[in-house]
Amino acid sequence: MMTFQLYGDNALLINFEQKIDSEINAQVISLANTIEKAAIPGVTFSIPAYCSLTVGFDPSLLKLDDLCDKIKTLSSALPMASQSSKKRLLKIPVCYEDAFGLDFPEVMKQTGLPRQEIIALHTQRQFRVFMLGFLPGFAYLGTLPQTLYCSRMTTPRLRVPAQSVGLAGYQTGIYPSEAPGGWQIIGRTPIKTFDPSKGSPFLLQAGDIVQFHAISVKEYLKIDNDISSNTFNWNSIYE
Amino acid sequence: MSEPVIFHFKKPGLQTMVQDLGRVGFQAFGVPTSGVMDKSSAKIANWLVGNPRENPVLEITLLGPQIEIKGNCQIALTGGNLSPTLNGNPIPMYETIQVDSGSILSFGRKLGGCRTYLAIRGKWQIKKWLGSYSASAHSGLELTPDSIIQKNSSLQVLSQLPISKRLYSKEQRPIYSRSVRVRVLPGPEFDSFSPLAIGHFFSRGYQLTPDSNRMGYRLDGQIKDFNPKREVISSGIIPGTIQITNSGQPIILLADAQTTGGYFRLVNVISHDLDKLAQLMPGDEVWFSLISLEEAKEALKEEKLLF
Numbered sequence: 227m228m229t230f231q232l233y234g235d236n237a238l239l240i241n242f243e244q245k246i247d248s249e250i251n252a253q254v255i256s257l258a259n260t261i262e263k264a265a266i267p268g269v270t271f272s273i274p275a276y277c278s279l280t281v282g283f284d285p286s287l288l289k290l291d292d293l294c295d296k297i298k299t300l301s302s303a304l305p306m307a308s309q310s311s312k313k314r315l316l317k318i319p320v321c322y323e324d325a326f327g328l329d330f331p332e333v334m335k336q337t338g339l340p341r342q343e344i345i346a347l348h349t350q351r352q353f354r355v356f357m358l359g360f361l362p363g364f365a366y367l368g369t370l371p372q373t374l375y376c377s378r379m380t381t382p383r384l385r386v387p388a389q390s391v392g393l394a395g396y397q398t399g400i401y402p403s404e405a406p407g408g409w410q411i412i413g414r415t416p417i418k419t420f421d422p423s424k425g426s427p428f429l430l431q432a433g434d435i436v437q438f439h440a441i442s443v444k445e446y447l448k449i450d451n452d453i454s455s456n457t458f459n460w461n462s463i464y465e
Numbered sequence: 466m467s468e469p470v471i472f473h474f475k476k477p478g479l480q481t482m483v484q485d486l487g488r489v490g491f492q493a494f495g496v497p498t499s500g501v502m503d504k505s506s507a508k509i510a511n512w513l514v515g516n517p518r519e520n521p522v523l524e525i526t527l528l529g530p531q532i533e534i535k536g537n538c539q540i541a542l543t544g545g546n547l548s549p550t551l552n553g554n555p556i557p558m559y560e561t562i563q564v565d566s567g568s569i570l571s572f573g574r575k576l577g578g579c580r581t582y583l584a585i586r587g588k589w590q591i592k593k594w595l596g597s598y599s600a601s602a603h604s605g606l607e608l609t610p611d612s613i614i615q616k617n618s619s620l621q622v623l624s625q626l627p628i629s630k631r632l633y634s635k636e637q638r639p640i641y642s643r644s645v646r647v648r649v650l651p652g653p654e655f656d657s658f659s660p661l662a663i664g665h666f667f668s669r670g671y672q673l674t675p676d677s678n679r680m681g682y683r684l685d686g687q688i689k690d691f692n693p694k695r696e697v698i699s700s701g702i703i704p705g706t707i708q709i710t711n712s713g714q715p716i717i718l719l720a721d722a723q724t725t726g727g728y729f730r731l732v733n734v735i736s737h738d739l740d741k742l743a744q745l746m747p748g749d750e751v752w753f754s755l756i757s758l759e760e761a762k763e764a765l766k767e768e769k770l771l772f
Contacts (some may be wrong), residue, residue, distance in 0.1 A: 231653060232650065232758060233652070233653060233701075233703065233733065234703050234705050234706070234733035234734075234735070234736065235650060235761045235762075235765060236736055236745075237701075237703050238733050239700070239701065244698055245698070246698060253504075256643075260708065269489050270489050270490065271489050271493070273492045273493055273701030273702075274494055275700045275701055276698045276699055277698055277700075278698075278700040278701065279701075280492075280700070281724045282492075285704055285765050312693070320671075351679055357725065358493065358494050358495040358547055358722050359495045359723060360591070360725065361603055361723070362494060362495050362603055363494060363495055366699070375557050403496075403603065404604075405605050422594065422604075425612060427494075427595075431493075431494070431580075432493065
């Protein structure tokens, strides 16, 4: 079920059923991809989110009503979300040791779980990239099991190191660059999820599936070194 | 045929940066659009020197830089009036200015508005990132080092054959006031607000608080009768969106705002009026008028006629 709403004077907001749900998010991404492929003249950008899609347009080239009609036509022919294009699975190594897992004491307190149990819960499940936002390349991953629910820090950190892995509510995420932020940090990945020197600087996109696995500090440093010296086998993170 | 003109920044000013019409199309990856805050002033400045409207300009805020210019070139200044001078002599805004090699361009007292746009005729020799020259709001020095002006930065522009002088008529130039009224359309969560809250929002003016910047203007005050019982699931943000924080404070999100947010979006400032907001500084006042879609369409036509 979609509703269309004018958003400012040069964007359209398409709302789906308002809940955080993989199936609904898959529909959002499928519609965003279909609109992109259709290359409608006058469409300037899109922002897929959990259960909404913002589509920008240039009103001098495209009328709102025409845009709505085009999108309705496209959406009626959407592939079923479950059958849509194959998902990518990325296996991301995370070092959960003290040097990087800055907020373990707080997360243990909030969840009442021992450290090993938290790591197990964070690595057992496959998470979906619901959307990117907040910072260039910041992926919102979910959904965490209920037992890992953690509220944000009451006072955000002024500098969270790049590639830190954090928890907030039922979400987990990777900081693509150093930034202020309030997520509870439990580890760090040596994998750069944002590399501005590359032609396509973003490792993750909405709809990707991510599974974390635990590595030691030694393994972290090895991968970090391989990436810096350009000898890292990037194919190793794709399943 | 063309030789580089060098702009050497002896003083950088308070916030001087290279901007163009923005980095549109990467919002899906969380990249803010950035770009000039006052689009019409930037387009007029480029027109005055015969550049394409997409060309970069310098956005100069409140306290201007001091620039030594090596090479003959043509420049133009538009937007807020920061008392520009060339070799100590006041120069007019809104017209093509011929600059001789060795000149010093400086700025002085703020006379109106707060953002000046400096266009330079020719091709700017700086790197783009993701299709735009605009200084990035995040990790700007890393991602767009050429676009953030610091002390002793230098900017090279390949000059082109001069054009004959252009002038933007006085009648068409904006007049800046420290209290402005901007037009808004209902935002995505407009219907979640009570009539009392909406009535209260439109009944008063708001001052910009000191922590207002290119990401957003925080307004003083709380709207009444607003007790959100649920959260908005994070959704797209576009420049001009006015969100209301859980404490009831309105924030106008602008060029450098993040691409998604989870606060209630009460109204959206129409794109034409964002240029007016761009010239406000902390302490200045803004009022809002709710308009219909038809009126917003008229405003868009009006903008096309102007520039």
